[in-house]
Amino acid sequence: MSDLPHIFASRPSRGRFLERATFWVFRLATYLVLACGLFVFGDIVVKGSGTVFQREFPFVNTTFLTHSPESLYVFEYKGQKHEMGDTEFRAFREKEEADAKVAGQPAPKIKTESYVYSAGGIWPCIVGTVLLVVGSMTIALFLGVSSAIYLSEYARDGRFVRFIRLAILNLAGVPSIVFGLFGLAMFVLALKWNVSLIAGWFTLAFMVLPVVITASEEALKSVPKGFRDGSLALGATKWQTIRSNVLPYALPGILTSSILGIARVAGETAPIMFTAAYVVRDKLPWEVDKLGDFFFQGVMALPYHIYVVSSKIPQNEYTERVQYGTAFVFLLIVGLIAATSIVLRNKLRGSYKW
Amino acid sequence: MVTVTPSPSLTSTAAPMETPAAPTKFSVTVPPASAAKSGVATTLINIENFDFYYGAKQALFDINLKLDDKRVTAFIGPSGCGKSTLLRCLNRMNDLIDGTSIKRGSISIRDVDIYGRDVDAIELRKRVGMVFQKSNPFPKSIYENITYGLRIQGVKTKSRLDEVVEKSLRGAALWDEVKDRLHESGLGLSGGQQQRLCIARTIAVEPEVILMDEPCSALDPIATSKVEELIHELKKQFTIIIVTHSMQQAARCSDKTAFFYMGKLIEYDDTRNIFMNPANPQTEAYVSGRFG
Ligand SMILES: Nc1ncnc2c1ncn2[C@@H]1O[C@H](COP(=O)(O)OP(=O)(O)OP(=O)(O)O)[C@@H](O)[C@H]1O
Ligand SMILES: [Mg+2]
Numbered sequence: 001m002s003d004l005p006h007i008f009a010s011r012p013s014r015g016r017f018l019e020r021a022t023f024w025v026f027r028l029a030t031y032l033v034l035a036c037g038l039f040v041f042g043d044i045v046v047k048g049s050g051t052v053f054q055r056e057f058p059f060v061n062t063t064f065l066t067h068s069p070e071s072l073y074v075f076e077y078k079g080q081k082h083e084m085g086d087t088e089f090r091a092f093r094e095k096e097e098a099d100a101k102v103a104g105q106p107a108p109k110i111k112t113e114s115y116v117y118s119a120g121g122i123w124p125c126i127v128g129t130v131l132l133v134v135g136s137m138t139i140a141l142f143l144g145v146s147s148a149i150y151l152s153e154y155a156r157d158g159r160f161v162r163f164i165r166l167a168i169l170n171l172a173g174v175p176s177i178v179f180g181l182f183g184l185a186m187f188v189l190a191l192k193w194n195v196s197l198i199a200g201w202f203t204l205a206f207m208v209l210p211v212v213i214t215a216s217e218e219a220l221k222s223v224p225k226g227f228r229d230g231s232l233a234l235g236a237t238k239w240q241t242i243r244s245n246v247l248p249y250a251l252p253g254i255l256t257s258s259i260l261g262i263a264r265v266a267g268e269t270a271p272i273m274f275t276a277a278y279v280v281r282d283k284l285p286w287e288v289d290k291l292g293d294f295f296f297q298g299v300m301a302l303p304y305h306i307y308v309v310s311s312k313i314p315q316n317e318y319t320e321r322v323q324y325g326t327a328f329v330f331l332l333i334v335g336l337i338a339a340t341s342i343v344l345r346n347k348l349r350g351s352y353k354w
Numbered sequence: 355m356v357t358v359t360p361s362p363s364l365t366s367t368a369a370p371m372e373t374p375a376a377p378t379k380f381s382v383t384v385p386p387a388s389a390a391k392s393g394v395a396t397t398l399i400n401i402e403n404f405d406f407y408y409g410a411k412q413a414l415f416d417i418n419l420k421l422d423d424k425r426v427t428a429f430i431g432p433s434g435c436g437k438s439t440l441l442r443c444l445n446r447m448n449d450l451i452d453g454t455s456i457k458r459g460s461i462s463i464r465d466v467d468i469y470g471r472d473v474d475a476i477e478l479r480k481r482v483g484m485v486f487q488k489s490n491p492f493p494k495s496i497y498e499n500i501t502y503g504l505r506i507q508g509v510k511t512k513s514r515l516d517e518v519v520e521k522s523l524r525g526a527a528l529w530d531e532v533k534d535r536l537h538e539s540g541l542g543l544s545g546g547q548q549q550r551l552c553i554a555r556t557i558a559v560e561p562e563v564i565l566m567d568e569p570c571s572a573l574d575p576i577a578t579s580k581v582e583e584l585i586h587e588l589k590k591q592f593t594i595i596i597v598t599h600s601m602q603q604a605a606r607c608s609d610k611t612a613f614f615y616m617g618k619l620i621e622y623d624d625t626r627n628i629f630m631n632p633a634n635p636q637t638e639a640y641v642s643g644r645f646g
Contacts, residue, residue, distance in 0.1 A: 156452055157452065224490070226486060226488055226490030227490060227492055227493075229447065229450075229484075229486060229490065230486065230490040230491075230492065230552070230555075231492070231502070231506075232447065232450065232479065233445065233447060233479055233483060233484035233486075233556075234479065234480070234483065234502060234503035234506065234555065234556070234559055235476050235477070235479040235480030235503060235506065235507070235559060236476075236502075236503075236506045237476055240506050244502075244505075244506075245492055245502075249493060
């Protein structure tokens with residue numbers, strides 16, 4: 001006691017030790033998470049940017065972004081090493097053969113190694129993913145917001161509503177592959193939609209529906225009761241009140257939650273692999289004969305493409321480029337869509353504040 | 355049960371507000387001869403044997419009350435005595451609460467039973483407006499706040515809306531303060547202005563009755579006196595029923611006062627009588643500040 005300089009001096013004790021120890025456990029846990037995140041993102045960005053960007057003008061690898069996937073041909077010819085995509089290689093070979101003919105020589109033998117999907121680009125996947133996200137989010141928002149309105153504004157709290165809430169909660173915990181199988185059984189087979197955009201839309205929409213409903217309900221509940229009462233007391237009907245004096249204010253909150261939904265919808269592979277995704281498809285989605293066909297065609301999609309190029313073909317340095325390039329573009333697109341919704345949300349939030 | 359006694363003040367002439375108030379035997383001052391207008395008031399709202407329940411809990415017991423047309427009636431009483439409940443019954447806002455029921459009695463406005471089978475609560479609320487304790491301007495512009503009720507009814511003509519905005523804001527004594535910022539948010543106004551905005555929003559749909567549930571409880575004395583002045587103006591056109599915890603306010607604004615206790619109507623009379631000469635000892639105890 002007496003060897004302490006003053007009464008407030010720190011005394012070693014079990015409590016103080018525990019305090020420091022727990023603090024460090026929490027801190028290290030956070031750092032670990034951060035490190036993992038940085039490692040994953042860093043890895044994708046570093047390796048992926050090599051595919052997406054290039055040294056020469058226009059600095060962006062436009063082929064990668066705007067072409068369909070092609071096989072890559074790697075060969076040595078006249079002492080030079082070449083890497084060419086399908087189309088380029090065919091043109092090259094024809095030219096060489098023609099040259100040889102002119103020179104009266106036998107057609108040259110070009111010994112190649114080829115790698116599928118390792119050349120060309122991922123344009124159809126980008127298009128497919130954007131279509132899947134837009135369509136399924138539209139469906140999910142419509143269904144989700146409608147049922148949230150019903151549950152929180154119209155339905156009387158009773159056993160039935162509690163049962164629905166429980167069901168929704170459970171739905172949120174269902175693995176995405178199960179949604180994929182559901183989509184296969186329901187939309188692809190029973191409704192005979194085949195592997196199609198619309199089957200993918202509904203499957204993905206059902207997957208994010210629980211999130212959208214729960215979040216929309218929260219957002220609706222956060223709108224002060226006074227706005228509803230004020231509107232009703234002016235002789236508005238319930239729907240008029242909701243439409244013009246509740247929903248607009250809940251929208252920012254609903255959008256916030258949909259941002260999470262967007263990332264999930266864009267990223268999930270399991271729900272679309274049986275319902276909407278093709279390994280490869282030559283035609284772009286708008287190349288259809290009649291408008292009706294648009295909904296009933298399968299598409300390529302980024303996450304599924306990553307899956308295909310990482311697990312369905314032999315791995316080597318060439319396929320790695322596509323894998324990382326696709327992952328990088330994928331992150332960019334999800335980021336872009338999310339950023340758009342954030343901007344939209346903030347704009348809405350700015351105009352409705354209380 | 356208290357019988358409604360014919361009041362002498364109904365036939366007396368109106369006294370301007372500025373006349374020095376006569377001291378009462380209590381701390382409350384009442385303007386002489388109340389502030390009643392000349393002429394005999396007619397009954398607008400008739401509440402008969404009214405029992406009201408929240409679920410199994412009875413909140414109102416056998417209420418009998420006749421409210422005068424184009425007069426201000428104050429509801430007073432200790433917290434939880436059912437003032438707001440009765441007020442909300444008058445425009446059927448209680449319909450929106452789960453489990454409420456009326457087991458007996460009726461409320462009629464202009465001899466129409468408002469809980470009758472063919473009565474549309476939406477139509478009723480257009481004629482019986484309400485101003486809430488916590489001012490609740492919508493997070494929209496002042497202009498949109500005022501025109502909300504009309505837009506709901508499908509009025510779209512700009513000139514008509516403009517006209518109503520000016521008329522209502524003038525009616526709520528707010529025009530001069532906000533005429534240059536009609537398109538700014540209603541939430542940018544001060545608390546008192548917000549409450550007057552809510553009043554303006556209510557009168558924009560030209561109701562017959564305005565219900566006010568403690569409209570000044572969140573306001574400072576100056577804002578309060580503005581609203582009270584406004585009430586004086588409004589009663590030329592509207593029937594006003596005001597719930598208040600302020601004895602002074604009831605005394606200053608109202609022509610008649612109803613005192614409630616534990617869900618029952620204890621006494622209903624001219625405001626002057628309630629404050630200066632209450633018939634019931636409970637009323638006397640309450641208005642003199644001995645309980646509640
Ligand atoms: N939504 C409700 N559900 C159940 N009971 C309620 C509800 N609203 C009010 N009550 C009950 O009804 C009774 C009367 O309430 P009311 O709000 O009418 O009182 P009040 O006189 O307005 O009180 P205050 O002066 O505090 O506003 C109270 O006992 C209250 O607990
Ligand atoms: Mg109340």
